[in-house]
Amino acid sequence: MNDVHQDPCAHCEEMMQPYLDHILTEAERVEAEHHLDSCEWCRRRYRFEESLRVYVRQAVSEAMPVGLKEKLAALRIPLD
Amino acid sequence: MAEAPPDANRIAAEARDRVRFEEEALALSDQVFRVARHLAGSRDEAEDLVQETYARAFRSWRSFTPGTNLRAWLLRILTNLNIDRGRRSQRAPATTPLEANDYYLYDKLSQADGAATDEEKVVERLSQDDIVSALSAVPHDFRDVIVLVDIGDFSYQDAANILDIPIGTVMSRLHRGRRILKRELADSMVEDVS
Numbered sequence: 001m002n003d004v005h006q007d008p009c010a011h012c013e014e015m016m017q018p019y020l021d022h023i024l025t026e027a028e029r030v031e032a033e034h035h036l037d038s039c040e041w042c043r044r045r046y047r048f049e050e051s052l053r054v055y056v057r058q059a060v061s062e063a064m065p066v067g068l069k070e071k072l073a074a075l076r077i078p079l080d
Numbered sequence: 081m082a083e084a085p086p087d088a089n090r091i092a093a094e095a096r097d098r099v100r101f102e103e104e105a106l107a108l109s110d111q112v113f114r115v116a117r118h119l120a121g122s123r124d125e126a127e128d129l130v131q132e133t134y135a136r137a138f139r140s141w142r143s144f145t146p147g148t149n150l151r152a153w154l155l156r157i158l159t160n161l162n163i164d165r166g167r168r169s170q171r172a173p174a175t176t177p178l179e180a181n182d183y184y185l186y187d188k189l190s191q192a193d194g195a196a197t198d199e200e201k202v203v204e205r206l207s208q209d210d211i212v213s214a215l216s217a218v219p220h221d222f223r224d225v226i227v228l229v230d231i232g233d234f235s236y237q238d239a240a241n242i243l244d245i246p247i248g249t250v251m252s253r254l255h256r257g258r259r260i261l262k263r264e265l266a267d268s269m270v271e272d273v274s
Binding site: 013016017018023045047048050052053055056057060061062063064065068069072073075076077079 | 208254
C-alpha cells in the first residue's frame, strides 16, 4: 500500500462494518463508495468481509438434536 | 339448543389461543436452538436450556403479546435462564480482549500463499472447527451480540431488548466483537501453520 492511499484506506476500513450494516449516513456511504470505486485494495477487503459473514453463519449453524422437538412438544400443557 | 354459558366460551377461546401459541413457539424451535447453541457453552447445555425455555414459555404464555416478535420473546426467556443459572462460560478475561483492525484477518489469510485469489476462496482457508472455537473464545458480552445479530438475524433493537442493554451498547459490542472474532480466527491460522 502506498502513502497516498494510506489515510483514505484506513478511513475506508473504519467505514466497512457500518457500510455493510447499512447504517452509514448518505454522505458517508457516498464517500465510501467513491473510494471503493478507485481502490481495488479496499474493494477486495470489503468483498472478503461479506463472504466471511456468510461463511461464519454457515459454519456455526448446527441442526437441532434428534428428538428435541418431540421433547419440547411433550412439555405442552394438556387441555383440560 | 341452549347457548354455552359465557364462561365456557371464554375457556374455549383461551384454549384455542394457547394451542396456537404453543404451535407457533414449537415451529420456531430450530431457530431458537441455533442461537442457543452459541449462547450456551455446549450442545448439551443448549439442549437443556431450550427445554427449560419452552417449559417456562408454555407456563407463562399469557404474558406474550400476540403480534409481537415471538422468537425474540423466547430468546429473552432463554437469555435470562442462562444468566440465572450461571451457565454462561466464565470467560470474561481480566484484561481487555485483543481485537485487530478490520482488514487484519484478510491480510493474514491472503499472505498465506501470496497469490491474488478470489475473496470467496480466501475465506475457505478457515475450517469449520476454527470458526466454532474462535467464536467460543470471544468473551460472552461480545459473543452474545454477534450470535443474536449475525447468526440469529435479530435487529439491533431486538438484541437490545433480549439482553436488556441499550441499543448503542449492542452496536458498539457488535463492532468490537467482530474484530475480536477476526483476531481469534487469525490466531487460529497461525496455530494451524506452526
